[in-house]
Amino acid sequence: MQEQLQELVDQWRVEANIPGVAVGIVHGDTDIVITSGIESVDTQLPVTDNTMFMIGSTTKVFVATAAMALVDDGLLDLDTPLIEYVPELVLADEDATRTVTMRHLLTHTGGFTGDASLMAGWGEDALGRSVSRLNELRQEYPVGEVFSYSNSGFVLAGHVIAKISGEPFEDFLARRVLEPLELKNSACLPWDVMTHRFALGHYIRDGVPFVSNETGIDRGMLPCGGMWSSVRDQLLWARYSLTGQRPGEGQPLEESTRLLMQTPQRPAARMFEEVGIGWLLTRHGSTQVVRHGGNVSNLQVSEFLTVPEKKFAVTVLTNALGGGIGKRVVDWALANLAELPVPTTLDAVEPAPAVLDAVTGKYQAGSLAMTVAVGDDGGIGVRMGSAQDLGEYEDIVWPPAIPIVFVGDGTGEFAAKADATRVLGRFVIDENGQSGLLEFGGRTAKRV
Structure with a gap:
């Protein structure tokens, strides 16, 4: 071994x-x-x-x-x-x-x-x-x-x-x-x-x-x-x-x-x-x-x-x-x-268009930013990087966006598309049907 x-x-x-x-x-x-x-x-x-x-x-x-x-x-x-x-x-x-x-x-x-x-x-x-x-x-x-x-x-x-x-x-x-x-x-x-x-x-x-x-x-x-x-x-x-x-x-x-x-x-x-x-x-x-x-x-x-x-x-x-x-x-x-x-692969759930609209955008946790966007292939991804308005970590080469799939009821929790054996993050949907918070990388980031 x-x-x-x-x-x-x-x-x-x-x-x-x-x-x-x-x-x-x-x-x-x-x-x-x-x-x-x-x-x-x-x-x-x-x-x-x-x-x-x-x-x-x-x-x-x-x-x-x-x-x-x-x-x-x-x-x-x-x-x-x-x-x-x-x-x-x-x-x-x-x-x-x-x-x-x-x-x-x-x-x-x-x-x-x-x-x-x-x-x-x-x-x-x-x-x-x-x-x-x-x-x-x-x-x-x-x-x-x-x-x-x-x-x-x-x-x-x-x-x-x-x-x-x-x-x-x-x-x-x-x-x-x-x-x-x-x-x-x-x-x-x-x-x-x-x-x-x-x-x-x-x-x-x-x-x-x-x-x-x-x-x-x-x-x-x-x-x-x-x-x-x-x-x-x-x-x-x-x-x-x-x-x-x-x-x-x-x-x-x-x-x-x-x-x-x-x-x-x-x-x-x-x-x-x-x-x-x-x-x-x-x-x-x-x-x-x-x-x-x-x-x-x-x-x-x-x-x-x-x-x-x-x-x-x-x-x-x-x-x-x-x-x-x-x-x-x-x-x-x-x-x-x-x-x-x-671990068992979690079942991916196709999100409704309204869910995609609710979660896409930019979230910020201090000097870190998480961007949720739909890619050219129609899939959704999450990318961590620098919060531009703060200018922190400007010299770091950040990894590309991680393609994700929704799991559970299809509205909040998501896994990495390449490894759907565990929950990677969660969108916290508010009473207006919008995602106000994103849990990702252990951070609880607020939507900007």
Whole structure:
């Protein structure tokens, strides 16, 4: 099986023009590691099992773990308004300032704009400077009412952790989470990464990968997706996440707290089903999946998925975006190693013309825009990109529109036409028969 997967990863990587890939799998008592390609098209150094990649938003689970360590210490209460810990906190909405809690942040229900550039450089005060700009962000929804994936919320969570602990966020994360689990090839700051082997992010132009001269994120936004880690460290993290197993005596959390983080807290926005504390929860058929993943400005992309009842996990780290290689590896591993049945294809429903009129248009979630349009072939597609009026992410090469098909009653939920085994998103139809909201990519976007 390992030889077969190695051949497939090599093939898929070349097809997608991705320079380097690392795959890690927990399968019972066995760890499987597959590496393919190079860390950088400039250095031509091969990817190893200790090469550090940026894991993007998978960082959020580590941040949530750091917050829960403070809960275990009796220093943080998930439901106490954050203003009691950070008196200088000012959001655009006064009610939100008074009521937002760490539970809201860790479950993506703070309600303020979740996708916005809060870049503040690499200085020691960067995180505080980013948080001081949260008052520039709109309060899109009342606190606690709507799940919408929020990078901004995790920036604030990292700042709260630093304030309560009295340490720089990166130092507390290392001391309370990384070091107890002996994650020796995981770090947050570039000067800590530089002493290790690491992969550089690449962008793809006309099928050719080029090294990016940026990390895609800075210290001011680090808690939402700036951590680096190797595939070996991700396997250690996977075993701890699955069973509490760890290489030494140290542990970041009480066992009950570790399990609580994977317990559903509330429904999420599609493509997710529920949210735990930091973790995103879905199902593969009827089997519970606990997961996260990350994308750093389409330069480095990761997948991280566990199947608790199977004691199974898979992680995929890449230094470019392309070809859906993460999903292909995950699907292959679930079918061939975890031996989970392929989910049943959902029945496609032909939407009425009125439904197409109701859902087509542009939706916005902060600096991200989702465009729903009918293509030349008469089919409908959804494309994520930059919100033009905000000018964010202008240098990113965005993937093309995803052709979709309606499922269920044909009015709200949809799946990808190429893979209709799971619900990809949902249009929320209002009392006037119009789609006012779009759940896509975990965001709850408002129609513009």
